[in-house]
Amino acid sequence: MTDDRLFGPQRQERLMDELRRQGSIRVREFAALLGVSELTVRRDIAALASQNLLTKVHGGATLPTDLGPATQVRRRGTAAPRFxxxxxxxxxxxxxxxxxxxxxxxxxxxxxxxxxxxxxxxxxxxxxxxxxxxxxxxxxxxxxxxxxxxxxxxxxxxxxxxxxxxxxxxxxxxxxxxxxxxxxxxxxxxHALGLEIAVRHLHEHGHRSIGLVLSKGSPTSAHLERGWELVCADLDLSPDLVVRESVRMQQPGYRETIAQLLDRCRAAGTTALVIHSDPDAMSVAQYCVERGMAIPEDLAIVAYDDEVAKLAEPAMTAVRPxxxxxxxxxxxxxxxxxxxxxxxxxxxxxxTPELIIRDSSIPHFQPANQPAADSPPGRPTTRRAHPPVRSSDAEGVPVRRPG
Amino acid sequence: MTDDRLFGPQRQERLMDELRRQGSIRVREFAALLGVSELTVRRDIAALASQNLLTKVHGGATLPTDLGPATQVRRRGTAAPRFxxxxxxxxxxxxxxxxxxxxxxxxxxxxxxxxxxxxxxxxxxxxxxxxxxxxxxxxxxxxxxxxxxxxxxxxxxxxxxxxxxxxxxxxxxxxxxxxxxxxxxxxxxxHALGLEIAVRHLHEHGHRSIGLVLSKGSPTSAHLERGWELVCADLDLSPDLVVRESVRMQQPGYRETIAQLLDRCRAAGTTALVIHSDPDAMSVAQYCVERGMAIPEDLAIVAYDDEVAKLAEPAMTAVRPxxxxxxxxxxxxxxxxxxxxxxxxxxxxxxTPELIIRDSSIPHFQPANQPAADSPPGRPTTRRAHPPVRSSDAEGVPVRRPG
DNA sequence: CCTCCGTTGTACGAATCTGAACGTTTGCGG
DNA sequence: CCGCAAACGTTCAGATTCGTACAACGGAGG
The missing domain is CATH 3.40.50.2300 (Response regulator)
Structure with missing residues (x-):
């Protein structure tokens, strides 16, 4: 709470700053902004112009341009220079x-x-x-x-x-x-971090053997695989159960692929999967249901990507890039x-991607709040300003920033 | 704690402190704050200004800046939310x-x-x-x-x-x-990339044996060292010549450290150094000059950090974070x-840091005289070479593993 | 105890900054 | 092409700040 007034050089620095941000300055607006007279602003502009730090134009100033003096300072109302x-x-x-x-x-x-x-x-x-x-x-x-x-x-x-x-x-x-x-x-x-978030989510809920299914040929896969290696090393998980075949419905032979995948899971005692692309995840989930496996209980699934995951039955927990x-x-x-x-x-x-927790990763339960099954280390029991977001709240309504 | 009167140096320290906190100082306020006369404050400001520790302005002082000194402000009256x-x-x-x-x-x-x-x-x-x-x-x-x-x-x-x-x-x-x-x-x-830029700059100008001097204990060092390893691997340079001792003037025994450093350079045929902290770089440069070594020609130096590098003689090429x-x-x-x-x-x-090319890394171009004596096979031209870039080595871009 | 010397404070003219007024210039629309 | 309105910049005045000149204070040393 010193004094609102600035020193001359400060004002000029501020002006240059605004100029670099906006591309141009109008005398009137800047004078109002700083609460000084327009004349003062003009004097500043003149001083800076004499050092070739900006270009004086009618109405204000612009950044110095090599392509000759700029046209005209934008009139108030238009939000920004148009590109x-x-x-x-x-x-x-x-x-x-x-x-x-x-x-x-x-x-x-x-x-x-x-x-x-x-x-x-x-x-x-x-x-x-x-x-x-x-x-x-x-x-x-x-x-x-x-x-x-x-x-x-x-x-x-x-x-x-x-x-x-x-x-x-x-x-x-x-x-x-x-x-x-x-x-x-x-x-x-x-994406590497997104995958890590998914794996840690499963790990926090007690899963100690987790598998990964990658869509072949996606540029995302490489990042996922890298995140996979890192997080497995950190959490002391085996990184071996990785499938690099698409298991999407359209894919020929996808049922065999899924069958083999589930065999491997059974053999390794794997209780959770992260599956790249939510359609692929849905495909696996549906196969499981057909085979009588309960989805969160017998096999937890987190989809990577969240295009259609919420439409699945059960609604898929998904990482949303x-x-x-x-x-x-x-x-x-x-x-x-x-x-x-x-x-x-x-x-x-x-x-950072966001983890949308729905029903395919942890058992759906009633409003009565019960802490996660067996909580592994690192449960910050501190005060939470805002509780974690649960599925219903992710309506898919994009958050638009104002302005 | 102490008596309310401060000695001159203490007062000036206090002033600098306030200045760094606020970005600017108003003579009147500071005089009132310390209970001294305004003239005293002005005298202090004048003294500090003569050491380039601050910039004197009408009404007070601001932190020194490159051009048109000044910084902070407080904006008023606009609708932006206040935080x-x-x-x-x-x-x-x-x-x-x-x-x-x-x-x-x-x-x-x-x-x-x-x-x-x-x-x-x-x-x-x-x-x-x-x-x-x-x-x-x-x-x-x-x-x-x-x-x-x-x-x-x-x-x-x-x-x-x-x-x-x-x-x-x-x-x-x-x-x-x-x-x-x-x-x-x-x-x-x-910083890792900043270091890489420095090394590649030297590499482009023909240097094939480059050394690195790190300031011990700086949080930056770790990043620099990482960048060093990556770029040396990419450019096929030996990463061995690394010194982790401060060679700044205040440091006791800095001359011996520099002497040893130069010995190692001579032994390894090293023609260029990247030195963390520009004061350290200046220290080395000065030592070299005393020993009769020409600075860009016999030993090219790039300083990492650009606080005072431009004041050196010769002006230091520096990476500016x-x-x-x-x-x-x-x-x-x-x-x-x-x-x-x-x-x-x-x-x-x-x-990304920026490389400020001055005179300590490539010979200063002289219009009439001979081309650079017998410097390494670099060209003094400004044309940018296109050094080889290996593809999938980037941090975060994983190498796909078979099976 | 006295003097020397550096530091701090008061006084005051000079310098600087800022803003209002007002004539001139520029841009824009008819 | 003309006229209006906005923007510009010169001039002047008020206020503030600067810094020199000189006096007061206090510690160090003889």
Missing amino acids: TIGMVVPSLDYYWPAIVGGARSAAAAQGVQINLRGSTYDWAEDQRQITRLIESQQVQGLLLAPNLDGDGVPEMIEWIGNLPVPVILIERQPPRWTPTKNQLEWVRSD PKPMVGRTAVELMVARLIEGRRRPSQRILI | TIGMVVPSLDYYWPAIVGGARSAAAAQGVQINLRGSTYDWAEDQRQITRLIESQQVQGLLLAPNLDGDGVPEMIEWIGNLPVPVILIERQPPRWTPTKNQLEWVRSD PKPMVGRTAVELMVARLIEGRRRPSQRILI
Whole structure:
């Protein structure tokens, strides 16, 4: 509670800060913001302009631009400078719609536009789409999700890094170091951690032999497998029971695969499974029910991914990758990048998936609260400000941030 | 405790302390606070300003900044929700002021307040400060940087995770998984990558035997060492020449340490060093100059950290950790967390350091004279080479195991 | 006890910062 | 092309702050 008034240099620093954030400043607004006269703001702007730290324009100031003086400061009311961001995702009907949705909603909030292209998991096709977007001259930035599993990754990264617009990878992680001036930025779900959360959830409820079913060919699998190894080592579990076959219904021979899986479980005394892709998990659950196995009691299941898990019977406990948040964060990061330019340090962001506890992992019980069966070590009995979220509360209603 | 009168140096220390806490000082207020005359305060400020410890401004003083000095503000009258964020950092006079500065400026822009506490690298003291902040009931969130090197880390993490307000760690990375409903969030500089950038810079300019000097006891060292191992493996360099002794001037016996270091360099044919902490790097550089070694030509040096590197002679090439950005990002993340509540998925953010190329790593370009004497086969041109990048070695990108 | 010297406090003119007024310029719409 | 409204910047005035000049205070040493 000192004094609201700032020193001149502080004011100027603040102004530059706002400028870097917003891309432009209007004299009137900034004067009101700081509670100083407009004249003072103009004086500050003049001083900063004389050092080439900003460009004076009628109505305010903008970041100094190499491309000649900017047009005109945005009028009040418009939320932000308008950009168009290109987005190329490998699929428009699986996994990605939620990410695109998050990106769109963030774009709307930021006053920018998304130019979406569906591609495939093939790099050549990606390249085609990207080239087309660039050549259209309509996009100032790109959100990409190329497949980084195959060969030629360094070449891909270099090609991407040399595009004339900033790029942010979504749900992809390039090599540690990229041969570009600014390291390539990315935003992705931390699937390894998501898997770990699932396994620890099962472990906390007494399961000591846990298996993992992976969908072959998904870029996610690699992360899941890594998380699997780490968590098994930490919890002293055997990491051996891993199946790398899709057990989805459409898959030919899926029943045999499931049968073999269950045999292995029986042999190893395994009481819980984490299954990648909730349709696969549902497939296993249904098979079990047909065979007379009770789902949480005889075999606990946690699905990885939460597209349809809540529709299953019983409703599936599932790890929900933060897809909308990935899209949203990528857009916000891109807007910041576009506004602040290449001097902004690059960021790499991991977002944590969420465990949605439903009925396939722990027995459904009545409101009368009973602590988990046998609680392994590390039960923080401290005060919980907010109780953990149970299934019913996860309606699938996306949380939209205000603004 | 003592008599109410302080001696000059004590007063100045107090002033610096207040300055680091508040980001700025007003002569009138500080004079009233200490019960001395304003003139005395001005004299103190003038003295400190002459040592570049602060920047004198009309009405008081601010922390020194690169350009147009100043930082913090308090915004008023706008509709943004008001929060107060507690911040506990282990030191107020080394490394952290820049982070605090970034946090303050972001806080100003977001219309929130920072309640800063200086602590030590000792957990008990941290705990005391944190408890005090919580009990004051004045903070809605906490930015913490506890020392995670010693024992009892799981307990610390759990204690932190059960605080009644959200927490974000800055420049610290807790274990992969934390036993809280929402995984603990953090924002930190990617020092490992920063080191890699430094090494690759040297590698690009022809150096094939590179050494590393680490400051013992710094939390940063572990990250640097990790980056060192990774980059050496990638570039096929020997990772053996690592010194873990401070070579700073104050250090007793630093000259012997440097002498031994240079002996090892000579023996191994090492032509370049990365040295943690720019004062240490300057110390080595000065020693070399005294011994008649030319700095970029006979031994290239990249300093890690960029507090004073630009003041050296020759000006030091340095890796600059993105400290202000770390502070800023943490505040922005906290504000988002406070607005959106605990349903917002947690994020972990890595920010890339920046390589500031000055004169200690590549020969200063001279227009008329000879090209660089007989430096290693690097080109003084600015064209960027494209060093090889191995594909699947990135941290977090697992190698798929057969069977 | 006295003097020397460094530090601190008071006084006051100079310098700086800020804001209001007002004539001039710029941008925008008809 | 013209006119209006907003934005700009020069000028002046009020308030605050700065720093030199000089006096007062207190400890160290002779």
